[in-house]
Amino acid sequence: MPEQVVVRCKDLRKTYEGKVEAVRGLDLTIYAGQCFGLLGPNGAGKTTTIEILEGLLDATSGEVQILGHTWTKNSRELRELIGISLQETRLGEKLTVRETVELFAGFYKVSRPVNTVLEELSLTEKADARVGKLSGGQKQRLAIATALVANPKILFLDEPTTGLDPQSRRQVWDIVRRFQQAGGTVLLTTHYMDEAERLCDYISIIDHGKVIAAGTPAELISGVGGHHRVEFALEAENVDDALWRSLPGVGGVHRDAEITALTVEEPHLTIPALLAMVNERGWKLSQLTTRQSSLEDVFVNLTGRHLREE
The missing domain is CATH 3.30.70.100 (Alpha-Beta Plaits)
Structure with a gap:
């Protein structure tokens, strides 16, 4: 049985003010169940690419399909299928953890039980705590909870462990693995090479808006x-x-x-x-x-x- 393509972009381009080329003919294919790593130095076009895939930014040209849908024709359907955790997710400091997840659950036609999500992310004991009182690791797990409560098919994680202590990083890794084991697909950006090596099934490295290398971690390492x-x-x-x-x-x-x-x-x-x-x-x-x-x-x-x- 052929693998299901979850994300495909072809000849993706983004030009700002008609002259600054942030993305220059990018091709990506992500299959169901993969943890796909998108790596690149600052200014490589990584963030622009992610924002186009997430529907936050329009491409100048090129094709983007997510689970067979496009943002121009099926934006509402796509919002129900993806979960997004940004590098800095700003949440209401005075809301409780439970209230925050309930708020995000209300954005979707069909969401997961809030208590189930809190338990999966080890936040049950903090359910009635104010967001402003949480540690960095707890806030990051809460940010991921707001994405997972949507019951997404694909999870976009933009540098999910930046600034976290080693224990909190490993907790996030466990969350990613469990999501995959349940059949989910992950698109991950990270500045930690060990994280990419441990989590990613396939990696594309981009620089100056183009893919300069792609393969499994083992294939890329063998190539040096x-x-x-x-x-x-x-x-x-x-x-x-x-x-x-x-x-x-x-x-x-x-x-x-x-x-x-x-x-x-x-x-x-x-x-x-x-x-x-x-x-x-x-x-x-x-x-x-x-x-x-x-x-x-x-x-x-x-x-x-x-x-x-x-």
Whole structure:
């Protein structure tokens, strides 16, 4: 049975004031049950894309379909099918948690039982507490509750864990996984690479308004030239990268300030050869570490920036 396409956009474009191209021919396909990650540095066009998909912004050109509907013809139907949790959801500080979720439930023809949603998001004990008295993690869970009470087919989460402590982040991760297990589809943006790596089934990385890489986390990591990274600092001058490429198993050489990073498949072969080369030339290593390659490495290789750089 073919997979159901939940979101499809083709040749999506958004131009501001006739000259600033925020989105430049973007193609995305999201399937039912996926957690789809949309990653990109600041100014890449990520927020504009999300707002177009959510129906908050009109595209300049291109096609957008969500569950077979378009915003121009079926906006009311689509509002009933999607749930949105923005990075900063401003809720009434003087309302209680229960009153807030009841308010949002009233926006939909068919909503989920408020008590059920509160229980799923571990907010039952805070049901009668004022929103203004909640912790950051509790407020974020409440924001997601206002989206889930709609009983959506697809959940848009824009940086849902920014500023949260590690325990609160993991609580949000659990919420996302349970929604998926129940058959829901998630579109996630995040500035945390570990979050994308753990939650996302498929990722599109965008920069300058276009997709520059796409695949599963494993596929993207494999594309950097090796599943491991050997990173070192050397007390030597003007060493040609070709020398490091000659070492066994090296798939790529990257520099970040004083650190040289080698992407490798078999570190047990590369590291002894590296140490032998350094010893033969009388150089000195001031640092040597090895680790598995990550999505952060993919991102830096593609964009030249770390995701959390301003």
